[in-house]
Amino acid sequence: MTSHSVITACCLMLIGAGLYFGPDGVADRIRGSVNDLLRPGLETVRLAKESLETSSNTNPADHRVARHEEVAELTEALALAEEHNRALQIRLAQHSEQRRQEQMVSPEVSKSQRLIQPLLVEVAVLGGTIAEDWCAGKLIDQGEKAGLRENGLVLAARKAKKTLIDVGQDNSISTEDTLLLGRCVIGKVEHVGRWTSTIQLVTDASYNGRAQIIRETSDGFVFDATDGIILKGQGGPLCKLEGIPAEKSVHIHDGVYTRERDGVMPIPLYYGEVVEASLEPNDREWTVLVRPAALPRQLTRIQVLRMVVNPDRLASK
């Protein structure tokens, strides 16, 4: 090495030391200038590397694996979307069913020529104080000697804090008549008195009624033809659905409707929706819990559905 080289090297090392120990402002300015100079090249290299990695990742095996993963993800997303869609369709079907019932089951007598027709009777639920006075005989005390006394069964049932409605035999109400609220089944008439009746809600432990499951699918409504399905109250907020064999399928959010045998009602009436369905390995039947239509806190007016003979047919005779 010549002395010239040694001097150059020493100068360079001094410059390096100056850069290291020098002010940060100068270093930042130098760094910024150099980075600006290198940025186009760095970007080009980065893009080239990305394109190389992309092309190397597109070999058949990797591509196949990636496609399989993508297909699996899309299938899962599709299943979730279908499940959500089905739940929405069932809710829509239930709402449309209720709306159709409102349109078809009017309080007025239908103009059809069928002999037996459904009739809705608007009734009031007696409040606790009035019901107590009524059962205590305060309200009809004056007529008791003349035989104007409420049915003993109603009075006895009322002692068990049963709800009382203001119609009875005077309005041709009979036991097992269906009670509706907003076109949803909420119970039935238990005991009929002369002027009042006691009712039994679907959630009462002694309630039972024939039911069927109706499911809304992409192909339309699917009616379960299984006979013998019984909706039973449990004394709690949920009801139990019994009689569904294990080979049948039950889904959450399936609609539960009444099942009429005589065919008087043009459409089934709504009970509620399935909120839980389980089938143990050795079970022969599904264990299904149903949430009935929600009741208002203060029940004041409901409808009693009863059957009447078509007055037009009688008049034509």
Add this chain to the structure above:
Amino acid sequence: MIARQLAIACLIYLALVIQPSLGDGLGHSMFRPWLPGIVVVTCVWSLGRSSGLICSALLGLGIDCLSGGKLGIHFIVATIVAMSLMLLRTNARSPVVVIGMLAFFAAFTWRCMAAVAHASLGHQSFEVNQIIAPAATDGVSTSVLFIGVLLLYRVLITAFQPQPVSSVALTNRWSMLSGG
């Protein structure tokens, strides 16, 4: 000479822009050449002594700027490596092998010195094994790459070098015609 300096400038630029993308090795492998080592060897071999030193120092400054730390460490290390290569150059006889070994030396020394300097100046403890092992790997990768590039360069030069036109010996032909 200007063309050579331009070529060296391009090499420096290429080394600076390519080296960051080799941070995790080529194709995520252990092959991680230290391109500034190759450029320093090229500078020392191709340019004059002072020019080689200055170019190496500028290359070190570029590495300093890209590394984000304080400036000057790679600048001084590159100068020291270039000086060492100049000392070793006088004894070089077998170009390809020796140049490959010098590339290993340049990369290994640079990586070791820079790591030790960073740790020492930053008042951090360091383990020799953790510095030497990656530096040696980088040195071997650099050496292999440099030897491969040199061999390819020589093969291409040989293949595209114009062949000399074979001269015709007129003496015999003249003697045949003249019958002499």
